Amino acid sequence: MATAGTGTRKAQGERTHAAILESAVHIASAEGLEGLTIGRLAAELEMSKSGLFAHFGSKEELQLATIDAARSIFIRDVMRPAMEVPAGIARLWKLCDTWLGHVEAEVFRGGCFFAAVAAEFDSRPGPVRDRIADIMKEWLGMLRLTIAEAQEAGHLASTADPEQMAFEFNALELGANWSMQLHGYSQAFTRARDAILQRLQTCATTKGASLLPRGNKLAAKKRLKRIKGKPCAGDP
Amino acid sequence: MATAGTGTRKAQGERTHAAILESAVHIASAEGLEGLTIGRLAAELEMSKSGLFAHFGSKEELQLATIDAARSIFIRDVMRPAMEVPAGIARLWKLCDTWLGHVEAEVFRGGCFFAAVAAEFDSRPGPVRDRIADIMKEWLGMLRLTIAEAQEAGHLASTADPEQMAFEFNALELGANWSMQLHGYSQAFTRARDAILQRLQTCATTKGASLLPRGNKLAAKKRLKRIKGKPCAGDP
DNA sequence: CCTACCGATCGGTAGG
């Protein structure tokens, strides 16, 4: 698909479209996809309601487009950087650490975009809810796959359960976001990192443990005391 | 404070007030405290908007009263039952297990009332947000205290960090609620229980471990393999 | 507790 020249009417339309979605993602992360009203968005962008409306055709289409824009940012800022690290426990740690860093850096005003909109739409059936659920399944699948790869690489004990670990890591990430947003508890990110790192160290093989970061004080202390060959926490 | 007779006008007013709040808690857990509109609530109770409105004086007062009603239910259904168990690791497990059971039983249509409204209001400063945050601090404080008591009773290693554990257990509980609400993933509650029980067993003293439930297959298997005297996961 | 209203804002449309 050819890109239109920067001076054409079409190119201008695409710039406006992109500017709308950038504002929309920020508003929706803080005020929800219903709080994202067309009038408010138009005011922020200094254009008329109907002018903005013409880009989407319905509020639902605007919501879906906003969700996809947030997904693209998440892939670019969290998933892609992890993919540049070799598969295994290092990539797994990178994925969790970057996710927490992404929320910690307040890329979106309301913290984690998907935590916010999932809570908002979990009781509202329809295409918007379905799209959010699909993206969250995609994320959990990616996390589970990354855990399974670390296991196949011999970095995690063969008895570890990737589904269980993915559930726990996702919960810790949601919990950190929740604490930060509600209480401004910025330590939450350290708490979540400590919990994840601890869980990884408990399950790691000797080879796997050597690939985990050394900076963490807790981590270093723990590793010294680690008892090899004990069962992995949470195994079936 | 004397209670009015059941036939008096005041008593009727109190019954109506209570009926409004019961509906309000259910609606708000599913559709949020903004989705809780006065018109919708009045329709559900088959009364006029203004008749209902007269009970509260403003939407904000209705929201605050709804939050306090949900808090009372939480205290009655989760905190009080745990208080009937002796302080220590047994009470701690009871508190976590009952919390998960409360959400699992879908006492409220939208799952955990406070998870829903906290996410909704975390970006909206004001008395409503402050009240939600205070109640969540109260809950986290209760959880942390219960952990500290288990430690003082010699059921948990003295090196355990109650603040860290409270953060993790709260996250697992929020994560279970989130998975259930968004994906209908009913296994989430078992996942959360397994994670919490595993964490408790890792940190428990021999005495503490003997007070944990025996029913769990994972738990029983784990306990056999447990290596005594190793450091507690997540210790500082 | 009611009927009858109010101004503001919502998503959306007509017509250009």
Add this chain to the structure above:
DNA sequence: CCTACCGATCGGTAGG
């Protein structure tokens, strides 16, 4: 991309 609308619904009020 605009102005000028529409019906519906919101929180809230007057007056009883």
